[in-house]
Amino acid sequence: MTRRRWLIHLVLRALGHRKGRTILLLAVLAMASSLATALGIVSSSMERRVAEEVRKYGANLIVIPETARLEIGSGGLDFGVVSEPTYLQQSLVEGALARSGIKAERSFHLRGALHWKDSDLMVEGVDFADIRRLFPWWQLKGTWPTAGEIVVGNDLAASMKLKPGDMMECGGKGQTVKLRVSGIVTSGGEEDGLLFVALPELQKALELEGQITLVRLMVTAGGDSLKKSAVSLQQLMPGAKVSEVRQTARTSEGLLAKVKLLMLMVTAVVLVSAGSSVAGTMSTTVLERGKEIGLMKAMGGTRVEVMLIFCGEAAMLGVLGGIAGYLCGTIIAQFITRTVFSASADIIPWIACVSLGVSLFLALLGSFGPMISVFKLDPVRSLRGE
Amino acid sequence: MAASIIETTGLTRSYGDICALKPLDLLVPEGEWLSVMGHSGSGKSTFMNLVGGLDRPTSGSLQVGGENLLALSEDGLARFRREFVGIIFQQHHLVPYLTAVENVMMAQYFHSVPDEAEARFALERVGLGHRLKNRPGELSGGEQQRVCIARAIINSPKLLLGDEPTGNLDHKSTIMVMELLKELRAEENFTVIMVTHNQEVAAWGDRTIYLDDGILVREERLVKTDEG
Numbered sequence: 220m221t222r223r224r225w226l227i228h229l230v231l232r233a234l235g236h237r238k239g240r241t242i243l244l245l246a247v248l249a250m251a252s253s254l255a256t257a258l259g260i261v262s263s264s265m266e267r268r269v270a271e272e273v274r275k276y277g278a279n280l281i282v283i284p285e286t287a288r289l290e291i292g293s294g295g296l297d298f299g300v301v302s303e304p305t306y307l308q309q310s311l312v313e314g315a316l317a318r319s320g321i322k323a324e325r326s327f328h329l330r331g332a333l334h335w336k337d338s339d340l341m342v343e344g345v346d347f348a349d350i351r352r353l354f355p356w357w358q359l360k361g362t363w364p365t366a367g368e369i370v371v372g373n374d375l376a377a378s379m380k381l382k383p384g385d386m387m388e389c390g391g392k393g394q395t396v397k398l399r400v401s402g403i404v405t406s407g408g409e410e411d412g413l414l415f416v417a418l419p420e421l422q423k424a425l426e427l428e429g430q431i432t433l434v435r436l437m438v439t440a441g442g443d444s445l446k447k448s449a450v451s452l453q454q455l456m457p458g459a460k461v462s463e464v465r466q467t468a469r470t471s472e473g474l475l476a477k478v479k480l481l482m483l484m485v486t487a488v489v490l491v492s493a494g495s496s497v498a499g500t501m502s503t504t505v506l507e508r509g510k511e512i513g514l515m516k517a518m519g520g521t522r523v524e525v526m527l528i529f530c531g532e533a534a535m536l537g538v539l540g541g542i543a544g545y546l547c548g549t550i551i552a553q554f555i556t557r558t559v560f561s562a563s564a565d566i567i568p569w570i571a572c573v574s575l576g577v578s579l580f581l582a583l584l585g586s587f588g589p590m591i592s593v594f595k596l597d598p599v600r601s602l603r604g605e
Numbered sequence: 606m607a608a609s610i611i612e613t614t615g616l617t618r619s620y621g622d623i624c625a626l627k628p629l630d631l632l633v634p635e636g637e638w639l640s641v642m643g644h645s646g647s648g649k650s651t652f653m654n655l656v657g658g659l660d661r662p663t664s665g666s667l668q669v670g671g672e673n674l675l676a677l678s679e680d681g682l683a684r685f686r687r688e689f690v691g692i693i694f695q696q697h698h699l700v701p702y703l704t705a706v707e708n709v710m711m712a713q714y715f716h717s718v719p720d721e722a723e724a725r726f727a728l729e730r731v732g733l734g735h736r737l738k739n740r741p742g743e744l745s746g747g748e749q750q751r752v753c754i755a756r757a758i759i760n761s762p763k764l765l766l767g768d769e770p771t772g773n774l775d776h777k778s779t780i781m782v783m784e785l786l787k788e789l790r791a792e793e794n795f796t797v798i799m800v801t802h803n804q805e806v807a808a809w810g811d812r813t814i815y816l817d818d819g820i821l822v823r824e825e826r827l828v829k830t831d832e833g
Contacts, residue, residue: 225710225719229703236702514698517659518756519687520715521680599659602698 230531237504241536244500244582248540249547251493252578256548258482259570261555268560269475278353278435280323280449282312282459306430307459315455321438321448326353328433329418331425334390340375342389342414344421344431353437354406361402364417368401372411376403391424490581497585501533505589512593513601522594529586529593537582541575548574609668610635610764610796611656616665618651625651627819628665635763638790638797640810648819649800650768656798657690657766658682670763687716691757691795695769697749699741705752706737709759716760727755731785747778751785758789765790767799771806783809 220228234241284305309327316325326349332339347363347370361383364370371381381387385400398416405411422428438448445463453461505512515525549566556564611633618626626648633639641649654660655667658674661682667674670689677685691712699708709724728737731751741749750770757765767786771779783806790797799810807813808827815823 220710220719220721222714222718225714228707229711229714232702232707510698511700514700515711515715516683517657517686517692517698518712518715519683519685519690521683523680524683524715599654602694602696 226528226531227535229528230535233528233532234535240500240504244497244536245540245543247493247496247500248536248578248582249543251490251581252541252544252574253546253548253551254489254544255486255577256545256570256574257551257555258486259573260549260552260564260567262479262482263567264552264556264560264562264564265478266475267565268556268562278324278326278437279445279464280436280438280452280461281464282307282434282436282452282456282461284432285458285460304432306427306432307434307456309429309431312431312434312456312459315452316436319448319452319455321436321452323448324349324353324437326350326435327418327431328435329421329425329427329430330432331421331427333396333414333416333421333424335387336379340379340389340414341412342416342421343410344416344418346418347415350415353435356406357410358405359402360405361400364401364415366417367397367399367420369398369417370402370404370415371400372413372415373403373405374411375414376400389424391421392426394424396420396424490577494581494585497581498588501586501589502592505529505592509596509601510604512596513598516596516598517602526590526593529590530583533582533586533590534579537579538575540582541571541578544578545571545574608635609633610637610670611798612666612668614666616652616655616667617663618648618655618660619663625819626655626662626816629821631814631821633796633798636794636796637812638799638810640807640813641798641800641816642802642804642807642813643816644802646818647816649816651819652816653766653768653798653800656764657692658685687712687760689763691760691762691765693750693753693757693765693767693770695772697741697746697753697773699749699752699756701741704738704740705733705744705755708741708752709756712756712759724755724759727759728752730758730789731755745778746774747781750774750778750782754782754785754789758793758795761793761795763795765795765797767797767801769801770799771801771803779803779806 284307286305306329312327316323326346329344331342331344333342334340350357351363359370361370369387371379376382381400381403383400383402387398387400389396389398404415416424418431422430436452438445449461449463453459512525515528516522548570549564552564556562609632611631613629613631615628615630616626617624617628625646629652641652643649651660655662655674656669658669658677659682662675669685672685672689674682674685700711703711705728706721706724709727710719710721713719713724725734725737728734728751731754733748733751733755736744736748736752741752744752750773753770765786770786771782774782786797787809789795797810799806801807811827813825813827814821815825
């Protein structure tokens, strides 16, 4: 039998001999590592789930043209800022997005004015498919438009007495367009005062083919900070200004960070408790096995060799506790995510390494003090039972 | 006369103010069976621990098998113990969760490599071929002591130390163990240092020294008759 096989055999025999204590230590280590596993999986699933939830609140980044700004003021008086409309080239934005590698839902917008019945109406050109995907909370009376149709914001419809089915003949820059109202939309925001037209139709009417005034992006919130995405995108579009829509993005990221911190703190408390428990149990074991340690040293075992046997026991417990912890933690995580998020948890293989690492670390750290005792133990005194 | 395996000069061991062993000059020839007698606290176990490399002297010189034990490090003493010494304890000190053969293999592990066949043979030599897979709790006191002897001789030590090896045994088992040790010594020719209270056990040796309050007070060389 090789020395290594004998060592493993010896360790298993020693652990098997003290079943109660071994089970207790395994339970403590498994509990701690299962908690780390469960929190890791829940945290990851929660990040994904929150990102999905955040999508419901729409875009979290916007891209607008860098406006030519001119400050008006004289003699200490500030009359504000005037700017003239500027546009972004749609193809350039698409190219920059592709190069950035950022995964994001997008919608292109062109805002302008159409003349109707002696007044200029604020109108926005959009892709209605994008709108339905990015703004799922918009409520529509009527139907989504097809070619030659528009939807009208609720406030505008009320003031202009428009309803689905009405025909509008609007004047653009170079031509007049006939549009049919297919629906009235309520967003709860400024959009309620706008008229929505298919983007190509508006670009044509305003003679602004390929031009846009705004891009709304919904970047998947996750490990990559939204701010980083904004910065990298900004570098690729020098003529544009990329900004975060703070109220949704920051709130979701901030909330997620706080929940993660809470989880980490709970995990830390449990790990410290588990480590103390392991240390206490291992100390008792070493005290009880003083004669055995003395005997090993009397037979010629060096301090390191004897310590290695006890380290082997701790490591074996750590490995077994880590495996049990990963399995239990995965089940717990499934239960939590199903109960709280109504979704199944991700299976994350690398979390197994974390679970194993946590359990091993606790087992060895908890055994550190007792190992020092093993190292120092005097064979004569310990054989006498002192 | 055989060369000395143990040489002590002015060997002392103190624990604080208490002097457990006062300057001791002693020579033990190779192959001798030396019995050490004395009352409790006379210093006989202290002497055995020093000779076995389990403890360090306070002063004096101690040569065992040519090794100056005072010069050895902790690991050096451990190496000395596993290569040179076999110890039989009064309390047996067998590992409770290992079988008889595994207890013997434990000594092999610290010496070199565990070899089950050799360990079995050692147990067969001490008459425990039928108890190989029994744990200490399933063995009588005499049987446990024989496992202890098998464990002590498995690495072919030059020096066998017995710390009251028959102290917990009845008369019949005592005789059996002593007969066994005598046979093994005849085969292996190791030196024996046997600490005992028992005059009858001491009489199995070639020479007996008497310690009292840490001082060697008397020495007897036993003359063997044909009957032993």
